[in-house]
Amino acid sequence: xxxxxxNNLTHIFPDGSTGLKEINISIKAGDFLVIAGANGSxxxxxxxHLNGLLRPTSGSVLLxxxxxxxxxxxxxxxxxxxFQNADTQIVGESVYSDIAFGPENLxxxxxxxxxxxxRVMEIVGLQDLGHQKPHLLSGGEKRRLAIAGVxxxxxxxxVFDEPFSNLDYSGGQxxxxxxxxxxxxxxxxxxxxHELEKVINYADHxxxxxxxxxxxxxxxxxLMGEVxxxxxxxxxxxxxxxGLQSWLS
Ligand SMILES: Nc1ncnc2c1ncn2[C@@H]1O[C@H](COP(=O)(O)OP(=O)(O)OP(=O)(O)O)[C@@H](O)[C@H]1O
Ligand SMILES: [Mg+2]
Numbered sequence: 001x002x003x004x005x006x007n008n009l010t011h012i013f014p015d016g017s018t019g020l021k022e023i024n025i026s027i028k029a030g031d032f033l034v035i036a037g038a039n040g041s042x043x044x045x046x047x048x049h050l051n052g053l054l055r056p057t058s059g060s061v062l063l064x065x066x067x068x069x070x071x072x073x074x075x076x077x078x079x080x081x082x083f084q085n086a087d088t089q090i091v092g093e094s095v096y097s098d099i100a101f102g103p104e105n106l107x108x109x110x111x112x113x114x115x116x117x118x119r120v121m122e123i124v125g126l127q128d129l130g131h132q133k134p135h136l137l138s139g140g141e142k143r144r145l146a147i148a149g150v151x152x153x154x155x156x157x158x159v160f161d162e163p164f165s166n167l168d169y170s171g172g173q174x175x176x177x178x179x180x181x182x183x184x185x186x187x188x189x190x191x192x193x194h195e196l197e198k199v200i201n202y203a204d205h206x207x208x209x210x211x212x213x214x215x216x217x218x219x220x221x222x223l224m225g226e227v228x229x230x231x232x233x234x235x236x237x238x239x240x241x242x243g244l245q246s247w248l249s
Contacts, residue, residue, distance in 0.1 A: 001029030001186065002078050002156050004050065008059035011045055011212075019045040020212045022059070029156075032189045034199050034220070037209030038231030043192045044084055046209070047159050050190070051079040077106075080155030082147050084162045084192075089146045095121070095137070096130040098145060102153040120148040123178050125171065139166045147175065157188040164195050172198065196220075196227065197235035208232065 004027040011019035020042050027033055035043050048054040049061045052072045061068045068075040083089055092098025096117060103113045121127045124144040129137070134145060143166045150158065160179070164172045180202055183189045191199055200206070200220045208216040208223065208230045215230060216223055227234050 002064050002188070003028050004079075004157070004188075005062040005065070006049070006059070007062070009046075009049060009056050009061060010058045011049070011054060012057040018212050019054075020049075023214055025207065025214070025217070027157075027188060027190065030183075030186055030188055031205060032183050032203045033191070033205045033207065034196065034203040035190065035192045035207045035209060036194065036196060036227065036230070036232040037215075041209040041231070042212040043209055044161055045212070047081065047161050047190070047192060050157075050159055051075050051081050077153070078155060079157045079159060080150040080153050081159045082150050082161065082163055084165075089149060090134045090142065092134060094130065095126055095132050095134060095145055098134050099148045099152050102149055106153065116152045116154070120151040123151060123174070124148045125174060140168055140171055143167060144171060144175075151178070151182075155187075157190070158182060159190045159192075161192045162194070163191060164193060164198060194232065196232060200235055 004025070006023055006025045009023040010021055013019050023046060035046065037043055045054065049056065050068070052068045052075050055069050063075055063078055066074070090098055091101050099117045099120060100113050103116050108116070118127070121130060124147050126141065126144055126148060129141065134142065137145060143163075147163065158179075163175055163179075167175060176198055179189055179191070183202065193199060203220050206218065206220040206223050207214055208227060210230050216226060224234060
């Protein structure tokens with residue numbers, strides 16, 4: 001099982017502005033990490049380094065000790081990323097073919113591909129929309145499609161950038177259930193979210209970002225009381241001393 005080690009990662013954008021400043025994180029196999037912080041704090045920029053969409057200006061991102069940018073193909077097989085902007089991930093003519101695209105590129109046989117596509121369509125609730133053209137889907141359905149495409153690849157490490165935005169209540173619950181299930185079956189989970197109350201019960205670690213830096217890191221409970229200083233809404237249950245309660249019914 002894979003682990004991620006980020007050492008002194010700094011990212012300077014082409015315009016000279018600083019995206020990330022001396023980030024150090026280690027993510028063990030099977031960890032459940034939540035990254036939070038205000039808009040523009042660098043969360044998506046950090047995620048983009050995890051599968052080599054951006055290259056470090058300095059520092060390193062290592063997957064099992066090997067630099068992500070040294071072997072992008074390998075990194076992208078191990079790290080599956082559900083992007084914040086779901087539209088950019090759509091490649092197929094139909095929902096079905098879009099989801100099948102990834103497994104087809106893995107060289108799996110047709111039976112295995114069909115089995116995977118059907119399973120993940122069920123998980124994200126798109127089983128009745130297999131023939132639909134992706135560009136006709138609603139915003140929430142597009143997000144479900146992007147999630148299905150990543151799940152179908154069965155990557156060891158899953159990165160979700162704002163996975164709950166645009167999903168309705170049951171869509172959000174289904175997704176969270178699925179994420180918990182993936183975590184229990186050994187996958188590492190990294191979630192960027194403003195909705196701490198949904199995930200905080202399940203997370204092992206919480207990282208708070210501000211201006212491209214990690215400003216707090218630790219076990220979620222120990223950071224309650226501090227998160228609002230960094231533009232993140234604290235789960236009500238923790239604020240009123242009720243203990244962290246599950247969002248799932
Ligand atoms: N290519 C670029 N050139 C210059 N600045 C950039 C570039 N890409 C992103 N930025 C800036 O970097 C900062 C961090 O952006 P990022 O997308 O990582 O924020 P975020 O924490 O994901 O925010 P949000 O919660 O809104 O998704 C922002 O101020 C953004 O404007
Ligand atoms: Mg973002």
